[in-house]
Amino acid sequence: MTAAIGLSDNHIQAFLRSSQDSSGLLAQYGVRMVYARGEEIYAQEEDADLIYQVVSGGVRTSRLMSDGRRQIGAFYYPSDVFGLERGVEHRFSAEALGDCVILVGKKAALNLAAGHDAVERFVSQAVAQDLSRMQDHLLLLGRRTACEKVASFLLDMADRAKGNTAELIMGRQDMADYLGLTIETVSRMVTQLQAAMIVEFPTCRQFAVRNRPALQRLGG
């Protein structure tokens, strides 16, 4: 799983533990939890001031409408912090994409243990990242075509993996619910991008970027 972004578990642990900045906060004071594929990490209506950080595996946040339509809010990879979006009442739930390890900490407890400032820096940095990603997501959903959505998504995944190849930790349905498309349309666009020699999928969960400029023209 961690191989998907090109880092070993050891590297990530080292990074999470580094105390130069506040990014190791949860590694020091959080509780380590293990979730199985599909398991719920928190529910749509539950309320608590918990902060989460991915160690290995991946997480999605999602919201289900009464008629079954679903929107995925974001995908989180190792080192990403999530669970911040639940202010007064939170509206999205979080689920494990595959088997994964998550660090969990209570904000109030972290304040006591690590100091108010460190927690604030930690949280506000995570919030800034979340807001920024969410803005990109808004533009994607509102103003891009199906082809652009998929291109943009693959570009984003490749960038997170810091390379031209990446392993997708989610299936087509999750991609569709993130992009505001149907599973069939996602599949067709992937086929189309492959036919255009822009990306290559050895398997449906792995891909390589073959023509990055073209991909950027579509999705950047």
Added chain:
Amino acid sequence: MTAAIGLSDNHIQAFLRSSQDSSGLLAQYGVRMVYARGEEIYAQEEDADLIYQVVSGGVRTSRLMSDGRRQIGAFYYPSDVFGLERGVEHRFSAEALGDCVILVGKKAALNLAAGHDAVERFVSQAVAQDLSRMQDHLLLLGRRTACEKVASFLLDMADRAKGNTAELIMGRQDMADYLGLTIETVSRMVTQLQAAMIVEFPTCRQFAVRNRPALQRLGG
């Protein structure tokens, strides 16, 4: 303008100034600025740690793609705080919808003047609201039909005005760019909702909710 949400400027001033909570922070320590209709409050690439609060009038945040497509991130009404979305680099710009008055404060200066805790409470509350609204917006853009989008929007506007009537501070193009639709489709859906006796538009900027349950069934 302030009449749009059913509060006089005096009421708003009183509210903004109240020192029981941190909501009067900018009223005490911020600078009062006046912007004309359409004027830019901050640009897409500019970077500064300024916080803004609407006193009267309204504000939109928007992002423009190179080919002219535009996505509006949010609309802000009197007492709303904005400008928080610009973490590392901010991607949206903010413009005045009509002539409006805005309070502006530098975060660093506010920390000195009002204390770290007060500023943090102020900011984190505003961030929570922003995140929550943004999540609703994501669902709206990704998984709702044109009719549902417009219904949801009108419901939201009526709720913000705390009543069954409201004055829209934005035109059809702004609505369209917020909802991820074209101006023609927005217009058609408004006509349709009117024909169904669900809402009524005396003028294109004013409306009354006639059948709230029906509107909620569509947009809730």
Added chain:
DNA sequence: CGCGTGTTTGATAGCAATCAAGTTCTGTGG
């Protein structure tokens, strides 16, 4: 009153959803 901007309405086209099979992949048990 006439112009310009903003909105509505109409006709048509096109993209993505839906409905419907196939095909590949994955995990399990023989």
Added chain:
DNA sequence: CCACAGAACTTGATTGCTATCAAACACGCG
């Protein structure tokens, strides 16, 4: 190791919603 069942993915045919193109209509303002 192979055979099989179920799930996930892909492909095809068709429909339908929303965009696009085009024109008429309202409203505010000089």
